[in-house]
Amino acid sequence: MSTKNVIVIGAGGVGVITTLTLAKVGKANVHLVVRSDYKQVLENGYEIDSCDYGKLSNWKPQFVYSSITEASKSGKFFDYILVTTKNIPDGPESCTVHAMVQPLVESNYSIDSTKLTSVVLIQNGIDIEKELIARLGSSKYNVAFLSGIQLIGSSKIGPAKIKQIGRDQLTVGPFISSDKQAYTSAKHFIELYSNKDVNDVTFDMRVRYSRWKKLLYNAICATTATLVTLDTRSCYTLAPAVIDIENNYFRPAMQEIVRIAETENIILDSQLVDFFITSSRNSVHKPSMCLDKERGQLMELEVTLGNALRIAAEYQLEAPILTILYTLLSLEQAKVKKAKGLLK
């Protein structure tokens, strides 16, 4: 079997460490699309301070492209297209996942229509694969859709400057559990990405479950902290005791997610709720959604709260706390859109 080509879209804290990992493991040819920092990376490479790989200077990925268009014209077949950007379907059309992935799927297909392209979405949220499958799925192209859920404390702290403080933990699996091609492809990707004693890479047969689970944090703790511009720990410590924010707010809000997930026969048990209560009580970092708000960047609101509420609506299930959070955060999101000239 020839060496696989893996291309990473999204050269932020997550994407660069993902690229570095693939390069360090050395079982694939690694390609990175670098937009804003392209010149710096080409000339001087990355400066990386990583808890997994130590300090690196002038580190350059094997192949660098300034745009997806450039990559799609490279003549290369990309076996894996990894998307590590934020997922903002309500943002500019050109930055939606399908708009980014489609040119590469098409160029792949024109190079060799018999070969499988695997698209791996290393992103938060629920239902993030739907639009992509609708556009690129079925038999039109030969594409497998993979889910990647990553825990990694990594940020871009300056142009071409990356700092990773949390060990890379990635779970990968097929979005559609019956999809055998995706199953095999996910297993193979884990081989390309696993780095014994350095990262934790596991196969995930229950992608949907894992994504609902993570929403207990992303749709509730992160959103609440974002609205009031705090870290999640402060949401507990600053709330007046009489409110009992854990039992009267956070737990009932998480139960709304639990009930929505139940409509899909996904059971998020009470220990999971306990786990996210404890971890949000202990986290002294502002959620990335909150940092986005502070920086005037669009937030991953639709793929977390928005999609969860759309599923609730299909089942006429009420989710009062999530609905209000979504309403208020939609206003924050609209402020950002207005400032960016994205409102009609």
Add this chain to the structure above:
Amino acid sequence: MSTKNVIVIGAGGVGVITTLTLAKVGKANVHLVVRSDYKQVLENGYEIDSCDYGKLSNWKPQFVYSSITEASKSGKFFDYILVTTKNIPDGPESCTVHAMVQPLVESNYSIDSTKLTSVVLIQNGIDIEKELIARLGSSKYNVAFLSGIQLIGSSKIGPAKIKQIGRDQLTVGPFISSDKQAYTSAKHFIELYSNKDVNDVTFDMRVRYSRWKKLLYNAICATTATLVTLDTRSCYTLAPAVIDIENNYFRPAMQEIVRIAETENIILDSQLVDFFITSSRNSVHKPSMCLDKERGQLMELEVTLGNALRIAAEYQLEAPILTILYTLLSLEQAKVKKAKGLLK
């Protein structure tokens, strides 16, 4: 009948115009407690730009005190004690209404225990008189408790500098409708304060109704706009149409106030809800609560949302939207308290 002494506590936009009005009408001796701007006011008076009274320079109230203590030692009997400060029961004890009023009630009582002292709270909120009546009411002192609800677009725009852009509209009435002394005193105060063709001063026999009515705006429109740092109009125009923020958020939230008021047999009819929907849709000014948040000042949260929810709790009435707004704004309030060193 001798000329009455009226003392105003709270030398902000509201208090200074209130003082000016009493002086212009000229039927009372007017006293003002000026804390932060005392020296400037004593030396150069106020600079006032008022839609009701035009431009005034170096305007000085008849009597000025640097503190309530000083006023309480002046040997004067204050027939009316007007409180025009914000009402923040969860703020520093020395700034609570009862702490400000008590020294004057006591000095009055020691001067002449047979004479009536009228305390007029020109402030927002529900149940703001309760603590005061508990401490200074019954037969211990000789005090009448009056409610003042004011609509006036007036702000302090600099030290000793006041700008009033909205005509002064004040309704005054007894907090307890059966209190005949308060009834007579309110009627008399209206005589002292009415300025034909300049302000609108009316007697209010249904103080509780008026205060619940105003909560439709203060507990919902103002609080929501404050959370997302917007004017109320933008809350409608920026919300995605699919959310239908009017019908799915603002109206249900107002209905929660309607239902809480109903427990007291106070009927806020649907025209009132319509009125506040329309007026909040049209207002391009950030609510004063929002300006307080932006300036890092404590907000009137407890006398609006807090007290409304405490009444709801007494009747085991659920108010889910108000509860969440209160929870989130309690976090904002706690941030301000923390910054001011007011948290234990």
